[in-house]
Structures are given as C-alpha cells and as structure tokens.
Amino acid sequence: MTAFNLTGVSDAIKDLIDEDGVxxxxxAAKWESANDVKDLIKAIxxxxxLNFLNLEGNTLGCEAAKLIGEALKKHPEFKRALWKDMFTGRMKTEIPPALIDLSNGVMHANAQLTVLDxxxxxLGPNGMTGLEELIKSPSCYSLKELRLMNCGLGITGAKMLAKALTHCYKKSVINGTPLQLRVFAAGRNRLENEGAKALSAIFKEIQTLEEITIPQNGIYHPGMSALSEALKMNTKMQVINxxxxxxxxxxxxxxxxxxxxxxxxxxxNLGDCLLKDEGGQILSDVIADCHPNLEYxxxxxxxxxxDVGCAIANAMGHKESLYQLILDCNQFGEDGVETISExxxxFGKLDALSIxxxxGEAEEDDEDDEEYRDDEQGEEEEEEDHEAYSDNESGGENDCIITNTSSNFSQNNFETSLDNSVLLNTSSSNDDPVVTFYNSNVPTIEKFNEIKDEDKLKSFKNVLSNASVGDDYLTHLVFAILKLSSIGEESEEAKTIAQELYKEAFEYGKNKDRIKSIRNFFLIQLGLLKSEEKEFSPKYNMKSCRSALANAIKxxxxxxxxxxxxxxxxxATK
Structure with missing residues (x-):
C-alpha cells in the first residue's frame, strides 16, 4: 500500500488514491472551509x-467535517476510520458536531466499520456525545478494533462508552450479526475503578476480546477484580496491557x-503496578503453570x-517463543541480578532479558508498605484524583483545544463573574432601571418591569453601548443576555430582547473574531459544557436560559x- 505525501495539491491528487483508500x-493541515478541504473531498x-480514510495529524473544523461526512455517504465499502490526532487546536465545542457529521456519513452509507481509531x-465526555450514535449503529456491528488511547474520557466518558457498546452488542445479536470486538485500547483515559467496572460489564458479554490495552488509568484492585472477571469470559485473549x-x-x-x-x-504487560513480592509471586506461579506461547x-x-525475581526467571524455562522479559527497575540487588541472568x-534466553x-534490595522494615497504598493511601489518592479530574474530564494531551488562548476576550469574566463583579459603569444615572436590573445580584421580573420604556431593547442597547467599548461591550452584552434569559419563562418580552441581543452578540463577535469565545461562554454558563474553573457552577435559571437559547436558535x-x-x-440534555 502506497504512503501518500500531499505536496502539489491538485496535481498530486492521483497519488493520494489507491485501491484501498485515501x-x-x-x-498538519488546518481544514476549515470548503476550499481548505476540496482536495481531500476530491480524493474521497x-x-x-475506500476501504480506509486516514486523517491523522491534521486538524478538522465543523464545516470541513460536514463536507467529509457528505463524501463518505457514497462509500458503503468504507471499513477503517483512521482518525487519530485530528482535533489539535480545536475547542471542545467543535468536536461533537464534527464527529456527528462524520458519523452521519458512515451511517448513511450503511458502511460496516472494522476499525475505529x-x-x-x-474527546472527554463532551466528545463522546458525538460518537454515541455511531457506536450504537449497525455500522459498528462489524467492529473489530476500537482504539481510544489518550482521549481523556474519564469515568463519565467510560460509562457513556460502555452504554453505547452494550446497545450495539444487544442490537447486533438481535440482528443475527453479534458484535465480535477483538481489540480494545483506551490507555491514559482516567477510567479509574468505576470506568473499569462499567467497561468490564460489556466485555463479559462480548467474550471475543483478544487484546486489551488500558495502561495509566488510575485503576486499583476493585477495578482490577472487575476486569479479571471479564477476562475469564474472553478466553481467546492474546495481549493484556x-x-x-x-x-x-x-x-x-x-x-x-x-x-x-x-x-x-x-x-x-504489568509494569509499574506495585506488585511487590507477594503480587509478583502470585503471577509467577500462574505463568509457570500456563501460557506456553508467551512471547513478552x-x-x-x-x-x-x-527471590521472586528468580522465580519469574525460572517460570520462563518452557516458554519457547519468549523474545523479551523486562525486569528493569526492581529491587534485586547486584547478586540477584547476576543470579537471574544466570x-x-x-535456558538459552539471556538475550531476551532486560534487567x-x-x-537494589529493599530494606526489611518495609513490610507494611503493600497495604499502605492499596488499602489506605492508594484509594485515598484515587478519590482525590477523581475529584480533581471531574472538573476537567475532557482533557488529554491535547488540552489546547479547550480555549482560544490567543483571544483578549476575558475568559475569567465570562466564566466566573456571576456575582455581579462585572458591573455597568455608565454615564446614565444609577437609578436607571436598566442599570439597576443589570447590576442586581439576582435579576427578577419585578426589576425588569420597572423599566417603563416602550422600546426596552433600544434602552438596553443604548445603556450597554454607552457603558463600554471594545471587548467590554461584548462582555456586558453576553451577561445581559443571560440575565434577561433567566426570567424568560416569566416574561415573553425579556426572552424576545434576549433573542435580539443574541443576534447582536454574534454579529459583533464575528467582527471582533470572538465567535468561539462567545460560544464557549454560553455553553459553560448554561451548564452544557464543563468549566476549567474548579469553583465555578452556573448561577442562573438554567431551564429558562436554555429555553431562551432554543428560542434564539428557532x-x-x-x-x-x-x-x-x-x-x-x-x-444532549434531553
């Protein structure tokens, strides 16, 4: 299969197509508009x-994703979605709709995926909302490999994934084509015990796994017990990491x-799992008794x-296929290393040994350390870690997607100043009812009704524009929308003004290149997206604010x- 390298763009399109895919x-392309993605669309x-589509290492916007999804609708033969690392630099709000458009293309074509990477x-939990329908769909009844390494799923995302896989499996059984997932890879996702337990439940049902790769997930013995029960049901397993x-x-x-x-x-692969002598001996015994085809x-x-190191080495005596035994960074001491090597x-396997x-040998006074991390400190740390992670489960290595850091738009004001630390300072009298309504800690219908002006929308615009310029105007504008929206269920007039100010905000934001910041602000304030600020929680009437947003969309x-x-x-909240 030919590896492609786009250099001459349109002149090189023919080199980007082979009989297997694109x-x-x-x-490192940045695909935003139809023009940006035209060559990719042409190639598709x-x-x-189109057996595969490899988009790894590029960055994909919403408009481009929609066009790619449309192109995929023509390819029912599509099998391998190789979509690693394709949202670098994107905000969290862009990922779900982009995934939905790509998924819609796959599902519309009735493609039968075998690989989804x-x-x-x-992704985080927010990104998982863009994948759920695809994973549930008949397009994934044929799935053999699911790779979600370093996606920041967290416990919530893991549970969402488990639920989607369970739906897929049950529907596939009814359809007469049971899901036969073979490879599951989800390392570095903060699954923790609860996420491991949720996924273990569906693995017990599928029973076809051959590889499970979940390193660096904060899993302790309760999660490991659940995974072990699932492993018993997947008797064709070849790789455990x-x-x-x-x-x-x-x-x-x-x-x-x-x-x-x-x-x-x-x-x-059980490296860095704090097994110590007791755990090492337990595993040494089973490895000595079983697994004649062990290679690594x-x-x-x-x-x-x-002593346990020597037991492990002795367990390798009949492993004819062994090519690597890694015992680095243990506590054998100089004599122990020499004995293990001998x-x-x-066995004629010295070349396979890495040690x-x-x-050096551990001190004798460390006997109780086994239980220290496992029973007390370990689970205590896990609980603390979970609390820390729960405020930012969308992260992964690509945390740059969560905010527009080049913007001068004040994210701190936008996300956390809900106690009226953002106040109107205007030449208008402080007795002006518009100023009073805006600056009140809790906007109420009574304060709104004190505004006697016949054209309240005009009054709000005048006061806001007189109070500030530039980004300050935009800041006051979006907070005015929130405060009006919060009483929208009580006042149709307030909801209508909020609707008009939404239009003003996005028009002004477009001219100031602040659209993404405005979007992020409203999603966070309406409780639709997690804030990066641990102490932040929405303060306004969420039901009313969401209703006002829905009205503005309509x-x-x-x-x-x-x-x-x-x-x-x-x-996603319904």
Whole structure:
C-alpha cells in the first residue's frame, strides 16, 4: 500500500488514491472551509474502493467535517476510520458536531466499520456525545478494533462508552450479526475503578476480546477484580496491557485466577503496578503453570525482590517463543541480578532479558508498605484524583483545544463573574432601571418591569453601548443576555430582547473574531459544557436560559454554523 505525501495539491491528487483508500496523514493541515478541504473531498470522491480514510495529524473544523461526512455517504465499502490526532487546536465545542457529521456519513452509507481509531483526540465526555450514535449503529456491528488511547474520557466518558457498546452488542445479536470486538485500547483515559467496572460489564458479554490495552488509568484492585472477571469470559485473549495501574497483591489474586482461564496469551504487560513480592509471586506461579506461547512479559518497576525475581526467571524455562522479559527497575540487588541472568542464560534466553536500572534490595522494615497504598493511601489518592479530574474530564494531551488562548476576550469574566463583579459603569444615572436590573445580584421580573420604556431593547442597547467599548461591550452584552434569559419563562418580552441581543452578540463577535469565545461562554454558563474553573457552577435559571437559547436558535438569531453546535448540546440534555 502506497504512503501518500500531499505536496502539489491538485496535481498530486492521483497519488493520494489507491485501491484501498485515501491517506492524508501527517500533513498538519488546518481544514476549515470548503476550499481548505476540496482536495481531500476530491480524493474521497475519486477513490473507487475506500476501504480506509486516514486523517491523522491534521486538524478538522465543523464545516470541513460536514463536507467529509457528505463524501463518505457514497462509500458503503468504507471499513477503517483512521482518525487519530485530528482535533489539535480545536475547542471542545467543535468536536461533537464534527464527529456527528462524520458519523452521519458512515451511517448513511450503511458502511460496516472494522476499525475505529480516534486516539490522541481530547474527546472527554463532551466528545463522546458525538460518537454515541455511531457506536450504537449497525455500522459498528462489524467492529473489530476500537482504539481510544489518550482521549481523556474519564469515568463519565467510560460509562457513556460502555452504554453505547452494550446497545450495539444487544442490537447486533438481535440482528443475527453479534458484535465480535477483538481489540480494545483506551490507555491514559482516567477510567479509574468505576470506568473499569462499567467497561468490564460489556466485555463479559462480548467474550471475543483478544487484546486489551488500558495502561495509566488510575485503576486499583476493585477495578482490577472487575476486569479479571471479564477476562475469564474472553478466553481467546492474546495481549493484556495494564501497565502503570495500581494492581498490588490484592489485584494480582483475581488477575491470576483469570490468567489460569486463558491459555492463548502471548503478551503480558504489568509494569509499574506495585506488585511487590507477594503480587509478583502470585503471577509467577500462574505463568509457570500456563501460557506456553508467551512471547513478552513486562514486570518492570514493581519493587520485586531477588527471590521472586528468580522465580519469574525460572517460570520462563518452557516458554519457547519468549523474545523479551523486562525486569528493569526492581529491587534485586547486584547478586540477584547476576543470579537471574544466570538462570536465563541456562535456558538459552539471556538475550531476551532486560534487567537494567536495578534499585537494589529493599530494606526489611518495609513490610507494611503493600497495604499502605492499596488499602489506605492508594484509594485515598484515587478519590482525590477523581475529584480533581471531574472538573476537567475532557482533557488529554491535547488540552489546547479547550480555549482560544490567543483571544483578549476575558475568559475569567465570562466564566466566573456571576456575582455581579462585572458591573455597568455608565454615564446614565444609577437609578436607571436598566442599570439597576443589570447590576442586581439576582435579576427578577419585578426589576425588569420597572423599566417603563416602550422600546426596552433600544434602552438596553443604548445603556450597554454607552457603558463600554471594545471587548467590554461584548462582555456586558453576553451577561445581559443571560440575565434577561433567566426570567424568560416569566416574561415573553425579556426572552424576545434576549433573542435580539443574541443576534447582536454574534454579529459583533464575528467582527471582533470572538465567535468561539462567545460560544464557549454560553455553553459553560448554561451548564452544557464543563468549566476549567474548579469553583465555578452556573448561577442562573438554567431551564429558562436554555429555553431562551432554543428560542434564539428557532428565530435564526445565531449563525447557521453555531446553531448546529448549540442544538447538539441542547439535545444532549434531553
């Protein structure tokens, strides 16, 4: 299969198409408009057999995603969605609608996906809302590989994913084509115990997994016990990667029971899992008894001592296919390292051994440390971590997508100043009822009715424009919309004024290149998107504010591109 490199754009289109699919990977392209994406669309349209579409390493906006989705509608043969790292620099609000448009193209074509790879995209729970319908759909009944590495799903996103997979599996069984997922990869996602438990439940039902890769997820022994129960039901498992989770001896016990039920394992990665001697010995025993085809074992960084290290080495005696045993960064001591090396040399497997950076034998007074992290400190840290993560579950390595940092638009004012720290300072009298309404801690229908002007919309615009210029005007404008919206259920007139001010805000914001900031502000203030500020919580009447937003959408007060984004988030709350 030819690897493509876009250089001459339209002249090179023919080089971007082969019989298997289209590859635009690694171009660092920024696709916003129809013009930006025209060459990709042409390549998709001219590809006679679009088995795969690789968009990795580019950045995709909403308009471009919609056009790609339209092009995909013509390709029922589409199988592999290779969409890693394609939202760098995007705001969280852009990702769900972009995924929905791509998904709609796949589903409309009745394509049967075998691979869905969205790794290295900072999806979070908000992004998962853009994937749910695709995963539930018949287009995923055929799914063999689901790769969501480093997507910041968090516990909430993991539960959403588990629910969607459960729906897919049950519907696929009814359809007579049961989902036979083979590969699940979701490392670095903050799944924690609750996320692991939710996913384990569907893995127990599917029973076809051959690879599970979930390193660095803050999983302790309760989550490991749930995963172990699922492993028992997936007896064709070949690859297990639980690296850098806190398994300890407590988690090693149920895991060992599961390993006894699986004879097909080729790779086991339990590095940095705080197994220590007790956990290492438990796993050494099962590995010695089973897994004749084992090729790779990683038990590095587990504070394992020399006796257990020798037991692990002895367990490799009959592993004819072994090509790597990684025991780096343990506590064998110089003599232990030498003995382990001699054992492996005796088996003719010294070349497979990696045993570097040994930390030396542990002190004897460390006996209780096993339970320290596992039972008390470990779970306490997990609880603290979860609290910290819960305010920013959308993150991943690509956290730059969450805010427009180049903007001078005051995000602090927009997100957190709900106690009237943003006040109108105007040449108008402080007794002006518009100023009084705006500056009140709690906007009420009574204060609104004190505005006797026949044209209240004009009064609001005059006061706001006299009070401030530039970005300050926009700041006051959006807060006025919120305050009017919060009484919209009590006053149709207030809701109508809010609707007109929505139009003013987006028109002004467009001229000032502030559209994305305005969008983010309203989604956060209306409780539709998580704030980056841990202490922030919406203060206004959310039901009334959301109703006013829906009215503004209905009355075409928002740009068309923004309407679809806001509609998505509003629909997700129903």
């Amino acid at each position: 590859n635009f990977a690694g171009l 349209n001219e590809c006679k057999k 969205l790794s290295d995209n900072a 639980f690296n850098d989770n806190t398994i300890t001896a407590k988690g090693a016990e149920p895991l060992a029971e599961a390993l006894y039920a699986i004879e097909t394992l080729r790779e086991i 074992l990683n038990l590095s960084g587990n504070e394992i001592g020399p 054992i492996m040399e005796g 570097e950076d040994d930390e 009355e075409n007060s928002l740009p068309d591109d923004e309407k679809s984004i806001f509609e998505h988030f509003l629909n």
